[in-house]
Amino acid sequence: MIQLSTTSVEEYPSSTSWKERLSQSRLTTQALLHYLELASHPLANSEAEKLFELSVPPGYLKKIKKQDPLDPLLLQILPQNQELIEVAGYTDNPLDEADYSPVKGLIHKYKHRVLLVASSTCAINCRYCFRRAFPYEEHRQSRSDWQNALDYVRNNDQIDEVILSGGDPLIQTNNALLWLLGEIDSIPHIKRIRIHTRILTSLPERLDETLLNGLKALNTALVIVTHCNHPNELGDELKPVFNQLRAINITLLNQSVLLKDVNDNADTLTTLSKDLFQLGILPYYLFLLDPVSGAAHFNVSEQKAKTLYALLQSKLPGYLVPRLSIEIPGNPSKTLIKLSN
Ligand SMILES: *Cc1c(COP(=O)(O)O)cnc(C)c1O
Ligand code: SF4
Numbered sequence: 032m033i034q035l036s037t038t039s040v041e042e043y044p045s046s047t048s049w050k051e052r053l054s055q056s057r058l059t060t061q062a063l064l065h066y067l068e069l070a071s072h073p074l075a076n077s078e079a080e081k082l083f084e085l086s087v088p089p090g091y092l093k094k095i096k097k098q099d100p101l102d103p104l105l106l107q108i109l110p111q112n113q114e115l116i117e118v119a120g121y122t123d124n125p126l127d128e129a130d131y132s133p134v135k136g137l138i139h140k141y142k143h144r145v146l147l148v149a150s151s152t153c154a155i156n157c158r159y160c161f162r163r164a165f166p167y168e169e170h171r172q173s174r175s176d177w178q179n180a181l182d183y184v185r186n187n188d189q190i191d192e193v194i195l196s197g198g199d200p201l202i203q204t205n206n207a208l209l210w211l212l213g214e215i216d217s218i219p220h221i222k223r224i225r226i227h228t229r230i231l232t233s234l235p236e237r238l239d240e241t242l243l244n245g246l247k248a249l250n251t252a253l254v255i256v257t258h259c260n261h262p263n264e265l266g267d268e269l270k271p272v273f274n275q276l277r278a279i280n281i282t283l284l285n286q287s288v289l290l291k292d293v294n295d296n297a298d299t300l301t302t303l304s305k306d307l308f309q310l311g312i313l314p315y316y317l318f319l320l321d322p323v324s325g326a327a328h329f330n331v332s333e334q335k336a337k338t339l340y341a342l343l344q345s346k347l348p349g350y351l352v353p354r355l356s357i358e359i360p361g362n363p364s365k366t367l368i369k370l371s372n
Contacts, residue, residue: 049236053202056088056154056234060110063087067105068097079110082325083163086156091233094263103261103293107157114158114325121322123164127360136172137180141364143191144225147180148172149211150198155233159290159329161321161358162198181214188220194227201230201237209245216249224251227286229258232265235272247279254282257312260294262302265310273310284315287353289336290329297342304343304351314353316365321358337370 060077063085064070087108095104131140138146151171156163172180184190193215200208215224230237246253255276259265273283285307287294294300304314317340320330331339340355356365 049234049239052089052234052236053154056086058085058087060085063092063109066092066097067095067099069100072100072109074100074106074109074111074113076110076112076115079112079114079158079325082114083110083156083158083160085110086154088154088230088234090235090268091155091264094266101292102263103299104263106293107159107260107290108155109158111158111328113328116327117324118327121324121327123324125161125321125323125360126358128165130360134180134183135169135176137183139183139190143189144194145184145187145190145192146194146196147200147211148197149195149200149208150202152202153197153199154202154230154237157229159288159320159323159326161323161326163323163325177211177214181218184215184221185218191220192223192225193218193221194225196227199228199230200226201228201242205239205241205245208242212245212249216251221251223254224249225254225256227256227258231255231272232257232259232269235269238272238275243275243279246276246281252280252282254284256284256286256315257307258287259285259303259307260287260290261299262306265303265306269310273312277311283310283312285312285353286316286318287314288318288320288329289331289339289355290320291331293329295331295335295339297339297346300339300343301346304347304353308351314351317353317355318365319355319357319368333368337368340368341370 060075060080064072064075085108091104091108096102099105128138131138133139136148138148140146151168184193195211212224215221276283287303289295294303300317307314319333319336320326336355344352355368357368359366
């Protein structure tokens with residue numbers, strides 16, 4: 032455990048490698064509150080840490096306002112009392128993913144695209160994550176497991192897109208990640224490779240030269256989907272990161288989750304879309320919360336979501352309005368929320 036009380040984020044020079052920075056991400060609730068100059072926090076609960084570790088990379092931590100117990104970035108990562116309360120309808124596996132896993136580490140729910148569980152951990156642990164109780168250990172992949180997943184993709188030529196998700200795929204070493212990307216790149220029927228990651232915004236050091244050059248060398252079109260929920264997660268220091276990715280023709284999209292007391296107001300979401308655009312990123316999805324155990328306190332009702340969404344549409348050009356959607360197990364795609372009354 033890294034105690035931030037003794038090693039403060041600011042003490043590390045910006046040249047620190049991403050792995051060192053990542054190793055600073057695991058901390059205790061107590062150390063977190065101490066760093067934020069909060070003597071206590073009415074919602075915090077270190078028991079909840081045992082359900083899902085607290086992990087927050089320095090790039091995200093820096094953006095949490097000190098002495099503000101209701102900071103919207105803090106609320107996304109703080110282990111809270113309410114996580115320990117069971118709520119009807121909230122389960123460990125809300126999306127029935129296991130039913131769609133024909134090969135270890137691969138989820139094939141939608142006809143033309145497959146998702147690879149390309150990592151068993153994340154740099155940042157988001158309390159509302161639908162995979163917070165995912166049995167990652169069972170999906171931890173060796174090279175031969177990957178060969179089986181890759182064979183599945185090779186043998187199914189109706190699949191034209193491979194999505195690396197996780198966990199966070201960018202938490203892998205360059206060697207492992209670039210090997211996997213190279214294998215996918217060599218499958219002729221794969222036309223797009225997509226990477227879903229929260230690392231580029233919370234640990235921007237991750238885009239090192241080796242990774243950038245590796246991505247540049249791929250022939251298949253690349254899409255990167257970032258995950259930001261609040262404009263405070265963004266900043267000018269991210270400009271070079273996304274400029275470099277745009278310079279090698281990577282399409283940049285963002286998905287968010289609608290979260291109570293974090294981003295459930297039209298002004299916040301409007302600013303988020305505009306700020307993403309300044310970084311060259313287009314809003315893609317705005318998801319309603321998946322009903323995962325321990326996350327019920329983040330829920331925003333569908334009715335409120337619709338009201339908010341109508342406001343968003345009135346405030347933004349159409350191309351900056353994300354698709355308000357929900358994942359319903361068994362449906363052939365994500366399900367768009369219809370606004371019609
Ligand atoms: C969300 C998801 C996808 C991607 O869906 P898009 O609508 O293409 O973004 C693919 N596979 C799985 C299992 C998913 O959960
Ligand atoms: S998978 Fe995404 S939402 Fe879930 S903890 Fe990791 S970064 Fe957060």
